Amino acid sequence: MSAREQHTKGSGLKWVGRAIRRLEDPALVTGQGRFTADLPAAHWVRFLRSPSAAGKIESVKAPQGATMITATDLKGVKPILPMLHKFSYRPVPQQILADGEVRFVGEAVAAVVAASEEEAEDIADAVELVIGDATPVVDARAAVASGAPQIHAEAPGNVILEGRIKTDGFDGVWAGAHKIVKVDARSRRQNATPMEARAAHAAYDAATGRVTLTCTTQMPHLMRTAIADVLGMPESDLRVIAPDVGGGFGQKMSLCAEYVVLVWLARKLKSSVAWTEDRRENLIASFHSRDQTIALEGAFDKDARLLALKADVLSNIGAYSCFPTTSGVEPLMAMAEMPGPYDFRQYECRARGAITNTCTMAAYRGVSRPVITFALERLMDKAARAFGLEPVDIRRKNLIGTFPYVSAAGLKFDEASYKQTLEMAVEHAALPAFRKRQAEARKQGRYLGIGFATFSERTGYGSPAFTARGMAITPGWETVHVSVDPSGFIEARIGSSPHGQGLRTTLAQIIADELGVEPHKIKVIHGDTDTAPYGWGTFASRSLVISGGATLIAARKVRAKLIKIASTMLEAAADDIVLEDGQAKVAGTDRTVSIAKMAREAYTQTHRFKGEIEPGLSESGTYDPPGTFSNACHVAIVEVDVETGRTRIEKFLVAEDAGRIINPMIADGQVHGGIAQGIGNALLEEIVYDDSGNPLTATLAEYMPPTAREVPEIELHHIETPSTESITKAKGLGEGGCIGAPAAIVNAINDALSPFDIVIDEMPATPQRVRAALRKAGAA
Amino acid sequence: MTEKSSITLTINGRDHAIKVEARRTLADAIREDCGQTGTHIGCEHGVCGACTVIVDGEPVRSCLMFAAQAAGKQIRTVEGLAKGDTLHPMQQAFMDHHGLQCGFCTPGFLMLAVGVLEREPDISDDDLIDVLSSNLCRCTGYQNIIKAVRAAAKEMRK
Numbered sequence: 023m024s025a026r027e028q029h030t031k032g033s034g035l036k037w038v039g040r041a042i043r044r045l046e047d048p049a050l051v052t053g054q055g056r057f058t059a060d061l062p063a064a065h066w067v068r069f070l071r072s073p074s075a076a077g078k079i080e081s082v083k084a085p086q087g088a089t090m091i092t093a094t095d096l097k098g099v100k101p102i103l104p105m106l107h108k109f110s111y112r113p114v115p116q117q118i119l120a121d122g123e124v125r126f127v128g129e130a131v132a133a134v135v136a137a138s139e140e141e142a143e144d145i146a147d148a149v150e151l152v153i154g155d156a157t158p159v160v161d162a163r164a165a166v167a168s169g170a171p172q173i174h175a176e177a178p179g180n181v182i183l184e185g186r187i188k189t190d191g192f193d194g195v196w197a198g199a200h201k202i203v204k205v206d207a208r209s210r211r212q213n214a215t216p217m218e219a220r221a222a223h224a225a226y227d228a229a230t231g232r233v234t235l236t237c238t239t240q241m242p243h244l245m246r247t248a249i250a251d252v253l254g255m256p257e258s259d260l261r262v263i264a265p266d267v268g269g270g271f272g273q274k275m276s277l278c279a280e281y282v283v284l285v286w287l288a289r290k291l292k293s294s295v296a297w298t299e300d301r302r303e304n305l306i307a308s309f310h311s312r313d314q315t316i317a318l319e320g321a322f323d324k325d326a327r328l329l330a331l332k333a334d335v336l337s338n339i340g341a342y343s344c345f346p347t348t349s350g351v352e353p354l355m356a357m358a359e360m361p362g363p364y365d366f367r368q369y370e371c372r373a374r375g376a377i378t379n380t381c382t383m384a385a386y387r388g389v390s391r392p393v394i395t396f397a398l399e400r401l402m403d404k405a406a407r408a409f410g411l412e413p414v415d416i417r418r419k420n421l422i423g424t425f426p427y428v429s430a431a432g433l434k435f436d437e438a439s440y441k442q443t444l445e446m447a448v449e450h451a452a453l454p455a456f457r458k459r460q461a462e463a464r465k466q467g468r469y470l471g472i473g474f475a476t477f478s479e480r481t482g483y484g485s486p487a488f489t490a491r492g493m494a495i496t497p498g499w500e501t502v503h504v505s506v507d508p509s510g511f512i513e514a515r516i517g518s519s520p521h522g523q524g525l526r527t528t529l530a531q532i533i534a535d536e537l538g539v540e541p542h543k544i545k546v547i548h549g550d551t552d553t554a555p556y557g558w559g560t561f562a563s564r565s566l567v568i569s570g571g572a573t574l575i576a577a578r579k580v581r582a583k584l585i586k587i588a589s590t591m592l593e594a595a596a597d598d599i600v601l602e603d604g605q606a607k608v609a610g611t612d613r614t615v616s617i618a619k620m621a622r623e624a625y626t627q628t629h630r631f632k633g634e635i636e637p638g639l640s641e642s643g644t645y646d647p648p649g650t651f652s653n654a655c656h657v658a659i660v661e662v663d664v665e666t667g668r669t670r671i672e673k674f675l676v677a678e679d680a681g682r683i684i685n686p687m688i689a690d691g692q693v694h695g696g697i698a699q700g701i702g703n704a705l706l707e708e709i710v711y712d713d714s715g716n717p718l719t720a721t722l723a724e725y726m727p728p729t730a731r732e733v734p735e736i737e738l739h740h741i742e743t744p745s746t747e748s749i750t751k752a753k754g755l756g757e758g759g760c761i762g763a764p765a766a767i768v769n770a771i772n773d774a775l776s777p778f779d780i781v782i783d784e785m786p787a788t789p790q791r792v793r794a795a796l797r798k799a800g801a802a
Numbered sequence: 803m804t805e806k807s808s809i810t811l812t813i814n815g816r817d818h819a820i821k822v823e824a825r826r827t828l829a830d831a832i833r834e835d836c837g838q839t840g841t842h843i844g845c846e847h848g849v850c851g852a853c854t855v856i857v858d859g860e861p862v863r864s865c866l867m868f869a870a871q872a873a874g875k876q877i878r879t880v881e882g883l884a885k886g887d888t889l890h891p892m893q894q895a896f897m898d899h900h901g902l903q904c905g906f907c908t909p910g911f912l913m914l915a916v917g918v919l920e921r922e923p924d925i926s927d928d929d930l931i932d933v934l935s936s937n938l939c940r941c942t943g944y945q946n947i948i949k950a951v952r953a954a955a956k957e958m959r960k
Contacts, residue, residue, distance in 0.1 A: 043897050050905030051893040053840020053880035057906065060839035140823070141804075217844050217852055217906040217940050268842070268906025269940050301845040522904030522941050687900045691942060695903065698943030722849040722938065729935035730944040759943070 033682070037534040037541055038750075041687035044527045045542060055266040058221035058238045063296035067287065068142035069280060070132040070149050071307055072124035075158035075379040075715025076171070079122060082132055083150040089135040090149065091287070093121035099286065100252045102277055104348040108492030109185040111350060112177040114377065116342040118252070118279045118286075124153060125173055125341035126379050127715055128307030133283050135295065158379035158715035162315070162338035165376040173341065173377045182339055182375040183350045185357045189430055195330045195368045199321030203405040207397035208784045209764070211313035211338070211709040212702070214386040215727050218268020219304035222281045223296040224288035233288045236263040240275040241559025242519055244495070246551045248277045248345060249285050260285065264549035267521030271699070272385035273309050274521070275561045276344040305725055306717045310709055311386030313338040314352060316397040318360075321368075326409040328420045330368035331430070333360050333397075337383065337390075339375040344384035346495035349375055352383060354491055355390035361429045362398045363440045363478040363653060364420045369430035379715045385561065387696065391761045392703055395477045399765035400783055403473075403772065413769065414448050417476050435478065436747045438653040439679045444476050446677035446739050447655035456659065464777060469664055470672070471774025475656045475765035481680075481754025482567025482747075483649030497558040498646055500568040504533060504576040505640035506584075508625040510604075510618025512537065512544045514576070517557010518569035519549045523756065524688040525565050529573045531684055532750060536577035537584065538601030539617065555642070563652075563754030566684060568645055571749045575643030586635055587620045650747040652755050654678035656697075656762035660770040664778075664796060667789035669705055669771055674763070675737045681745040681753035689755055690738055696759015698733045703760065704767035705786050706732065809873040813838055814882025822869045828862075829853040831869035832879060840880040840909050844938070851937030854910040854917075855879050861917030880909035883916065891957035892916050892950070901950035903941030910937050915951045923959050927952065 033039060049055050070082070070090075084090035101115035120131045131151060136142035159165045159173065165180040173180055222237040239245050242262040250257040267274065280297060287295045299308065314337045321330040335356040339349035353373035361369055375383075406416040421444065425437040451472065460470045480487075485498025503515040514529055525548070530541035548554050557569070581601060588606030589596040598609045605616045623630060624639040659673040676693060683689045706726045710718040719725040744751035764785055771787050772780075780799040784791060806821040811828075813836055820835040827846075832838050832855065841864060844852030848866040855864045856878040864872075883890040892912050895901065902908040911934070918925065918933045925933070930951060939947060 044900070046905070047897040047902060050902055050908055051880075051889065051896050051912065052884055053838070053909055055840070055905050057839075057842065059843070060833075062834075140825075215940055217850065217904070217938065218842070219844075266905065269904040271940070298843075301847060301850075524903070691900050691903060691946060694943035694945040695941045696943075699940070721847045722845050723847065727938055727940060729938060730931050730948060731935035733944050736943065736945055 035535045037531040038684050041685060042527065042531065042541060044524045044688065045530060046524060046526050057218060057266050057268055058223055058236050059298040061223045061236060061296065063223055063294040065135050065137065065291060065293055065295040066139040066142045067284065067295055067297040068134045068146040069130040070134060070146045070151060071303065072120065072127055072129045072131050072153060074124055074153040075127050076156040077124060077153040079120060079124060079131060080152040080154050081150065084134065085145060085148045088145045090132050092132045093117055093119045096286065098254065100254065102252060102279060102345050104343045104345040105494035106183065106348050106350050106492045107494060109183040109350060109354065111183040111348065114174040114176050114182065114343055116279065118282050126381050127717055128303065128381055129341065130279060133287070135287060139298070160378055160380060160711050160713060160715045162336050162376035162378060165378045166374065173379060177377055180377040182343060182377050183353065185354055185373040186371065187357060187431060188370040189368050192330060192368045192370050196321050199329055200324040201322045201408060203320045203322065203401055203408055205318045205397055205401045205404060205783055207318060207393065207400055208315045209312040209393040209396060209703065210786060212311050212386060212707050213305055213308070213709055213725060214271035214273035214311060216269030216271055216273060219299040219301055220278060220280065220308055221298040222284045223294065224284040225294040226288045226292045228292060232259050232261060233285050234261045234263060235281065235285050236265055237281050238267045238274055239264045240270040240519055240521060240561050242549055242551055243517060243556050244346060244559065245277060245281065249282050252282050253286060262551045264519050270521050271387040272311070272389065272561060275559065276309055276384040301722060302720045305720050307381060309344060309384035310340060310381045311383060312393060312703065313383065314356065314390065314393045316356065316393060318397045318401050320401050320405060322405055326405065326411060326416050326419055328364055328366040330366060331361060333371040335371065335373040337375045338378050338380065340378060340380045340382040342382045344382055346493065346497065347385055349383045351385050352390045356394050358431050358433060359391060359480060360394050360398065361431050362395065363422050363476055365422045367430055380711055387699060388757045388760045391757065392700060392764050395475060395761050396765040396768060396785060399475045399769055403769050413474050414444065414453065417444055417474065421476060435651050436745055437743055438478065438651050439741045439743050440476060440653050442741055443653060443655040443677040443679055446741065447474065447657050447675060450677070450737065450739055451657045451675055469662045469774040471660050471662065471770040471772065473658045473766045473769025473773055475762040475769065477654065477762050479563065479652040479755070479758040479761055480649055481563035481652050482647055483562065483564065484568060484646035487649055499644055500557045500572045501555040501642060501644045502569060502572040502576045503555055503640060503642050504573065504580050506580060506617060506621040508622050510616065510621045512539060513547060514544065514573055515547045515554050516569050517555045518565040519559040520565060521560065523560060523565060523692070524685065525569065528566055528684040528688060529570060532570055532573050533577045536574065536581045537617070539604050563756040566752055567650065567748045567754050568647060570684065570752060571645035571647060572643040574750050575645055576641045579641035579643065580639060583635060583639060583641065584617065584620055587624055587631065588615055590631055591615050591620065591623065648747055650681065650745040650753045652680040652753040652758055654758050654762055656766040658766040658770040660767060660774055662771055662774040662792060667792035667796065669787060669792070671701065671734045671767065674734050677739040677741065678758060679741040679743050680755035681748065682742055682751035684752055692756050693738060693759045694736055696757060697736055697763045698728050700760040700763025701728045701733055701767065703785055704764040705788065708786050807870065809870055811836060811869065811872060811877060812875065813877045813879055824868065824870060826869045827865050828867040828869045828872045829864035832864060838879050838881055842906055842909055844907065851914060852907050852910040854913045854937065856913050856917045859921065861914045878913070880912055883912060890916065892954040895950040895954035895957065899946045899950035899953060901942065901947045907937060907939045911939065911947055915954065919955050919958055923955065
């Protein structure tokens with residue numbers, strides 16, 4: 023019996039812990055899903071995008087009779103101005119359409135409106151746009167070098183923020199260290215690449231003067247707040263709907279200027295207007311991610327114990343800052359979480375964001391942690407080599423083992439299983455047998471390698487974590503309304519906005535256990551600002567923990583009320599009432615009353631309860647937890663073809679711990695998907711710009727997410743350490759897959775190539791990069 | 803490019819008489835002119851396969867075919883897979899094995915897998931992975947798609 027089964031059996035819960043089929047699926051497998059681009063519209067928009075990375079807009083001229091709007095038409099519309107109150111953050115404004123100058127290839131300069139998408143595209147092709155010459159800055163190091171062209175007057179030196187941390191006593195410990203190990207880690211730029219690119223549809227309602235914006239977003243409520251702010255309109259005049267959303271991975275949590283234009287146009291034209299992004303636009307002009315270098319040094323004592331860590335982080339944040347997180351999201355996450363799951367006390371970090379003439383950086387699954395884990399796990403492997411240890415042995419010496427633990431960066435870790443997951447992974451990977459096989463293969467000129475990555479995944483964090491970043495917009499809490507209607511059907515309205523995570527199913531499982539009903543009888547309603555309570559949406563591995571916690575709080579209130587009603591109706595003590603099979607029962611008797619009957623009475627027979635029970639059956643729960651850490655150990659076994667530089671992943675193994683698992687099938691699916699994206703980061707995916715700032719990867723044939731061929735079979739093993747920081751005892755797990763996989767894979771490549779004495783500290787480790795390293799070493 | 807011609811598309815056995823420009827792709831015609839929005843468009847370059855439909859028994863990228871080329875042919879889309887309330891074994895298997903998350907790529911995968919298995923019911927496991935590698939999914943990491951298609955293949959052979 024697995025640890026998971028044992029736990030579930032002991033929980034006393036009927037639905038939580040079970041791999042039930044998803045409630046979302048019947049519509050999605052029959053073509054009945056409703057995505058934004060499915061809506062018809064009277065007008066279609068095509069954005070005219072800058073072909074230059076930098077320069078003054080000299081003229082923009084539409085063909086005669088065309089409807090086109092530019093920045094000139096949007097006077098009075100405020101710019102997007104994300105804000106942090108810390109870390110010397112420089113607020114840089116982004117005009118909704120480029121005003122006077124452009125700052126990256128793909129920046130929207132004008133919006134052409136026509137009766138069909140094709141017509142709008144034809145007209146946009148005929149617009150004459152002249153942009154003056156200017157020298158773009160593409161590379162982050164070049165951007166922060168002295169004498170670099172200034173991209174925004176508001177941000178001298180092209181630095182949008184700089185965070186620093188240094189523990190007391192750092193210098194002394196550093197000076198006294200036995201050995202210093204260094205890594206120059208770099209992750210190239212990625213695009214989150216949801217299969218559904220961005221899309222929006224704004225419809226004006228003449229009767230009320232309201233606009234309904236249907237758009238593919240992860241946070242409908244904040245989109246409403248932000249767009250109303252920018253346009254200076256009452257929020258009540260705007261309804262935002264996130265219908266079925268085809269993946270987001272962070273890319274759809276930021277405010278897009280395009281959505282603002284759509285709402286503005288719907289109000290102006292008093293009609294419906296739609297825009298569906300094409301894949302090229304998505305790849306060059308939505309939001310990018312990663313593109314980070316980390317110079318990392320570790321100081322070790324003579325027993326290979328890590329004493330201190332020194333990091334210099336430089337993120338290329340692109341041309342503007344994203345709303346609401348700001349583009350400080352990457353460097354600041356790196357600074358806060360660099361110490362990872364290791365036990366040491368001294369830490370120094372500088373984290374900077376460099377503005378460049380490239381597409382704006384925003385959150386992408388894992389946010390910086392794939393890169394910091396890569397840097398730190400490369401450091402551990404290098405240190406192991408320097409000390410003549412197996413990579414797993416240096417981790418055994420340094421992983422956190424007592425809880426709660428406060429990291430050198432000040433984060434509080436709740437109980438987890440760093441050492442146990444490592445041992446579990448080592449056992450299932452059969453390390454000694456692998457080393458033998460590796461030695462045999464080398465004799466035949468075949469290069470196998472094994473790589474480990476141990477990491478923590480901070481999940482389910484509420485407003486305190488965002489407050490610590492000094493965010494002007496401080497997200498965090500979630501509210502859920504659970505109600506039983508007069509016919510006895512149960513509904514949960516949630517502020518989160520799931521888009522593939524299966525939250526309708528998992529929240530229904532939580533409610534089902536509280537109220538003694540079946541999950542498929544519970545409807546979870548989300549993604550519509552008119553019907554769902556205000557909430558922050560779905561991102562940062564938060565929804566199951568925070569929305570799940572709020573759901574549990576609300577469901578418990580409904581449960582308490584049902585028990586009160588039942589005790590009146592059944593004339594029994596509240597303590598004797600149990601809720602199961604859709605009814606209340608008096609324990610040890612055959613006296614029952616159905617939830618439907620109780621619900622009907624709660625609305626229509628309130629006099630029976632003598633004023634002791636409020637009318638109706640609707641309760642609200644709000645939850646704002648401090649955060650909880652999931653953890654895992656990833657293992658990759660690879661074979662590198664030294665002739666071609668190609669890496670094949672032979673096996674991928676995970677030992678993970680995300681606390682109590684609500685639905686193991688859905689949890690495993692999250693891990694699988696994350697790992698596939700991590701494989702993309704490690705081996706395949708790279709947004710490439712030339713020196714002039716032209717994107718060279720503008721189709722999915724050049725920017726290559728992994729296919730079924732590149733993702734090997736993934737073996738998962740589980741431990742469940744119930745969280746003390748989450749009332750459902752669940753931890754989040756949306757991001758772990760892509761946090762650990764890149765480090766494990768590149769460590770495996772380095773292990774495979776260890777006979778050549780080369781080092782690969784850059785991702786993706788493409789065949790070209792591997793071959794270049796081999797050539798440089800004179801190896802082949 | 804605005805001259806339109808009349809064509810008839812036969813989708814899931816039903817005729818749709820529509821007027822389209824010569825450049826109209828089959829994907830756009832299915833979605834916009836025939837109102838069958840279950841077929842999704844992911845890249846319009848023929849790379850991602852989200853728009854896969856079955857035309858005269860073969861899975862095709864409907865973004866790479868003009869609507870006019872499909873006139874007179876039998877087109878099958880995700881909306882036609884179930885028989886009444888009974889799901890196609892492939893649909894059922896995707897639900898049973900969690901072969902979908904956001905569901906955007908799902909119709910394309912369903913049509914690809916059904917099309918290939920109808921043509922080649924005894925396809926080897928390895929060839930099946932080659933076939934499935936022609937479509938992109940960003941959510942599932944393919945593990946459960948492969949499981950689902952293998953399970954459906956068994957069911958379809960019965």
